[in-house]
Amino acid sequence: MIDRHIADLQPEFAPTVRPETPVSDVAEALCDPDVSAVVVEENESIAGIVTASDVVAMVTVTETEHHPTARAIMSSPPVTVSPDATLVEAAERMRAAGVGHLVVEGETYRGVVSTATLAPFLSRHRLDVEWRGEPSVFTASRDGRLVVKN
DSSP, X not given: OOOOBXXXXXXXOOOEEOTTSBHHHHXXXXXXXXXXXXXXXXXXXXXXXXXXXXHHHHHHHHXXXXXXXXXXXXXXXXXXXXXXSBHHHHHHHHHHHTOSEEEEESSSEEEEEEHHHHGGGSOSSOOOOOOOSSOOEEEEOTTSOEEEEO
């Protein structure tokens, strides 16, 4: 795979809310099938991100707060990625952080990249191949086995 960059994908622009936005409004935005996350902005910077799993986890928050806000359930600080990062780097960052969404930030908010965004571009198995000398030729034998001819 040729290394592609996050900027090449045109990340989705998730809706943005303020930290004091009621969770009911955030949950309503997440009901849209085209919206996988809501970004929380405060003072023109990204304060957090809310996904469907955050809303589900809200059940414990409602035991202590009568009208929870986005601030009460958002993941903060959000895990971010640069538009210049490769798709492989973004996927590795998601895996390492245990998240399904990355906020794309350069000098400003650029969108959100999710596992669903990256999946079509990445193989489940990563092969690191180092060629030495002449390239190999691969053919199939009569019984369907792969035969390598150098």
